[in-house]
Amino acid sequence: MEAMLHTQPTSIPSNCFSNSLLLPNRKSKSNIFYCFYNIKKKVKTLNHDFISHNFKIQAVDTNAPQLDFKKLEGSTTKSGYNSISWPSPEDEIPFWKREVPSWDITLEGPVDIKKDSDLMQIVHVTAEMAPIAKVGGLGDVVSGLARACLSRGHKVDVFLPFYECINKQHVKDLALVNTYDSYHDGSWVSTNAYRGVVSGIPVILVEPSNHFxxxxxxxxxxxxxxxxxxxxxxxxxxxxxVTGTQPDIIHVHEWQTGALPLLYWDMYHHLSLKKPRLVLTIHNMEHYGECSKEQFSKCGLDGSIYATEEKAVDDRTIGHNPERISLLKGGIVYSNAVVTVSPTYLKETLCSGWLAGTLIRHREKYCGILNGIDTGMWNPATDIFLPAKFDAHNIEEKKTCKHFVQRVLGLASEGHPMGSYAPNKVPLVVCITRLVPQKGLHLITHAIKYVKEIGGQMVVLGRTSDSRVEREFEALADLHNNGSSIRILLMYSEELSHMLYAAADMVLVPSIYEPCGLAQLIGMRYGAVPVVRKTGGLADTVFDMEDQSQPEMGNGFVFEGIDEASLNWALDRAFCYYREKPNEWSAIVQKVMGIDTSWNNTAGKYIDLYKSVRVRE
Known part of the structure; x- marks a missing residue:
């Protein structure tokens, strides 16, 4: 490398070069490098403000004596390194927020899936849909199930509120199809209905003229x-x-659309909608849609009629003044079939919680169907967000992805100026989650410290609406983000999550309870071995490598307690396999990548359920 005049911009902290990462600018013919240094700033992404211990890019003209790029390039595959489009000093946005038109992607179903002969019209009514209105796993599930049913030949539409935060450019072929009136609180509200396509899935966006x-x-x-x-x-x-639409199935999700079955059977079924049957999926029992009788009456039904134990009263308020209504309970009672998202979570909900009695009374129509993931969207062989592609038969490029993430986040890697790095000795653990109590916050904070203590690396990607939790994780970020082992990013980025799954050696899911969980399924798809607590859907999808009762099922590391020692035990065993049994570890990685976590089988179970309740003409 030719010697150059070293010019350091005054805007870069004086300690930048002692704990930063210099990377080449491939757009420039000159030896201009850019420097990531740790700062704390407020930024906006995916329609949310967050505090991020982020990495700012500054151009630096330097001969970068502390970094040997020949050695660095030799640490990854030649094809992988050359295929990477590295961030540029000219970029004004983080590397993970490059413009990638994910909303324009039409993801085809698997070519080997046969079309069903008995086709149905299915409508999903939901508060979320990935990727345009995603907050949690609900959005992923709706999109994945809808696409799987489309691939089998069924007609599918997704009804979604036209949130103001939805970018209209992200919906293909968006067009106003009609304007009609819908009732609310004594008056009729002019409402627009738009049709469009999101990632190949037909959508109908409902936009009221009021402030909703x-x-x-x-x-x-x-x-x-x-x-x-x-x-x-x-x-x-x-x-x-109004349009004369008579789907076979109206599939509602969570408490947000729990009132629809009540409205259907006690109002619209008596008008013109005779054909549809109702399916409710409960994704999480954490929220029940609790409201007063007066609030419920604003939809046009008398709330007092539903404030009974047999219908929709919130059992926790019986005997209180006033008693209240639960939209989720009403949805359970009035739907033709009720689903939750894993067999183990079904058992847990029948044994605990105030809705257990209602679920037991309706046990004959209550079933557990394990979620899948959208393997068109989550596919390391084709993922548009990854710097290098890989699959179960060629996992070498996974190392490229790991090296990429380490470099751009400033984590120690081979040849990195911040510290030594021995290949196959420093596993990278990722935890991508909402930072809420359900997810085991005390175990996540402990894991950050323990992974560093035992010589690993960890990246936490997540956000919270709880100011106390935010302050706690901000303090951890202040403590750890300047080092070479830990990165805590208080945000969510769909693009960055793809990169982290691809880079990870292990994915940590230490939930206190978990109805299904998608992180472990996505992690396995990307060759990240799951380390999970045994609960809900985690118990149905991850089986301990050392469980001699079913050795053929082993695909991760499982612990049962909610204490730090239990988590340590699982991490210790995972690290031991990674460091001391490299051949076995590679076999585990290939095994988990080969597990079918798609919606193919799951969609078949939903379709069978739809057929069991539909009305045949």
Missing amino acids: FKGQYVYGGSYNELEAYLFFSRACLEWMQ
Whole structure:
């Protein structure tokens, strides 16, 4: 490398070069490098503000004596290194927020899936849909199931509120199809219905002329959220009646659309909608859609009629003044079939929680169907967000992805100026999650310290709406983010999550309870071995490598307690395999990548369920 005049911009902290990472700018013919250094700033992404211990890019003209690029290039595969489009000093946005038109992607179903001979029209009514209105796993599930049913030949539409935060450019072929009136609180609200396509899935976006669904976020606007979803539930049925749409199945999700079955059977079924049958999926029992009888009455049904134990009263309020209504309970009672998202979570919900009695009374129509993942969207062999592609038969490029993430996040790697790195000795653990109590916050904070203590690396990607939790993780970020082992990013980025799964050696899911969990499924798809707590869907999808009762099932490391020692035990065993049994570790990686975590089988179970309740003409 030719010697150059070293010029350091005054805007870069004086300690930048002692704990930073210099990378080449491939756009320039000159030896200009850029420097990532740790700063704390408020930025905006995916319609959310967050505090991120982020990495700012500054151009630096230097001969970079502390980095030997020949050695660095030799640490990854030649094809992988040459295929990487490295971030540039000219970029004003983080490397993971490059413009990638994911909303324009039409993901085809597997070519080996046969079309069903007995086809149905299926409508999903939901508060979330990936990628345009995603907050949690609900959005992923709706999109994945819808696409799987489409691939089998069924007609599928997804009804979604037209949130103000949805970027219209992200919906292909968006067009206003009609304007109609829908009832709310004594008056009729002019409502627009738009058709479009999101990642190959037909959508109908419902936009009322009032203030509902206005704001920067999917949830948490200035409007009354519960009343907005009551309106949305009725507006979807009103649209079907106005247009003469008679689907075989109306599939509702969570408490937000739990009122739709009540509205259907006690109002619209008596009008013109005779054919549809109702399926409710409960993704998480954490929220019940609790409301007053007066609030419920704003949808046009008398709330006092439903405030009974047999219908929709919130059992926790029986004997109180006033008693309240649960939209989720009403949905359970009035739906033709009720699904939750894993067999183990079904058992757990039948044994605990105030809705257990209702679920037991309706046990004959309650079943557990394990979620899948959208393997078109989550595919390391074709993933548009990855610097290098790989699959179960060629996992070498996974190392390239790991090296890429280490470099751009400033984690120690081979040849890195921040510290030594021995290949196959420093596993990278990722935890991509909402930072809420359900996810085992005390175990996540402990894992950050313990992984560093035992010589690993860890990246936490997640956000929280709880200011106390945010302060706790900000403090951890301040403590660890300047080092070479830990990165805590208080944000969510779809693009960065893809990169992290691809880079990870292990994915940590230490949930206190987990209805299904998608992180472990996505992690396995990308060759990240899961380390999980045995609960809910985690117990149905991850089996301990050292469980001699079913050795053929082993695909991860499992612990049962909610204490730090239990987590340590699982991490210790995972690290031991990684460091001391490299051949066995490679076999585990290939094994988990070969597991079918797609919607193919799961969609078949849903279709069988649909057929069992549909009305045949």
